[in-house]
Amino acid sequence: MFQQKSFEIQSTGTLYLVPTPIGNLEDMTFRAIRTLKEVDLIASEDTRNTQKLLNHFDVHTSQISFHEHNSHERIGQLIERLEGGKDIAQVSDAGMPSISDPGHDLVVACIEAGISVVPLPGANAALTALIASGLSPQPFYFYGFLPRKKKDQVEALEELNLRPETFILYESPHRLKEVLKNMGTVLGESRKIVLCRELTKRYEEFIRGTVEEVQEWAQNTEIRGEFCVIVEGNSEGSLFPEEDMSWQELTVREHVEHFMEEQQLRSKEAIKEVAKIRNMKKQEVYSEYHELD
Structure with missing residues (x-):
């Protein structure tokens, strides 16, 4: 167990x-600027991009x-430091660390080493x-970027289609049309969807409609900017689909x-x-499977 008290004096950084x-x-907070000025080092996804931010707020940290x-x-x-x-x-590069970047692995390493991890609130x-989508804000399910390969993407959408919550995706401009096409196939063309692009910028835009309507918009528009895609949940879906438990009658080897x-x-x-199904360690399954060899 590791109990963290974020603002007590620490023996580590x-x-x-x-x-x-x-x-x-x-949208940069006063606390975020102060923190960047006071730390000894900034670990950046893209140092060139972050340097522009640091220059704007007169931050000189390495x-x-x-x-x-x-x-x-x-x-x-980083753990050594x-x-x-x-x-x-x-x-x-933008938004919350650990979302679609390797920050999560660093957080886990810090926790394992007994190092405090302090999150700051901010843009997301x-x-x-x-x-602002107009779709139900809670409950919601955040997925992030869909897989690149069509087969994997369709499988992911089929799983998402089982969920009753509004779900959130990130998508790049050059993949958007293909993703919308696959959504039409898997989710149906009448499902409500909202495309959000250039959030907080001058050309911020929300495209609200059904999958079919948004597909038509995409076919007649030059697609630019990164997208956040908000999708209506499946009203007939279930978070807990009936699970096949017939495997319980099998031995591990038979399974x-x-x-x-x-x-x-x-x-x-x-x-x-x-x-995975039996909630066992792979080594345990391996041993039982090869027990009679």
Whole structure:
């Protein structure tokens, strides 16, 4: 157990999670600016992008790059500095750290090392879009970016289609038309949807309608800017679909063999699936499966 008291004197440094504006610099908070000035180091998703922000607010703290391509080596380096008493702020290109960036892995590493993690409130694209969408704001489900491959994307949409809550996606301009097409196939063309682009910026725009109507808009418009997509939940969906428990009649070995035969999986893949369903460790399933070999 690790009980954190964020504002007591620490024997180590502190990791501050500092949100940055998603478009409008006036959304930077006084506390966020002060924190960036006071920490010893800023871990930035893109140092060039963050430097523009630092210059605007007259912040002279040093930066270090921290993104998905170098996070494995960087986390150890950052933990070492934190353990040495240095305070570090982590920022993403825009919005909340840990959302669609490697910040979560750093947070987990800090918690495992007994280092305090202090979040600052601030700009967030998903909630900003949700409250102005006109769709039910609660309950809601945040998903983020859909998978790139069509097969995986359709599978993800099929799972989302089971949910009764409003759900939130992020999407890039060059993929939007294909995503809308797949939504029409999986969710149906009458489902309500809201596209939110250029949030907090001069050309902020909300496109509200059915999937069919929004598809038509996309076909006749030059798609620009990053999108936040808010989708009406399935009124007939359920968070708790009826679960197939027939596997309880099978031994672990029989369960693995069932997956191998029915879904044409290799033993390694089947063991992984069985472990997930039975809430067991993969090593335990592996041992039981090979027990009679």
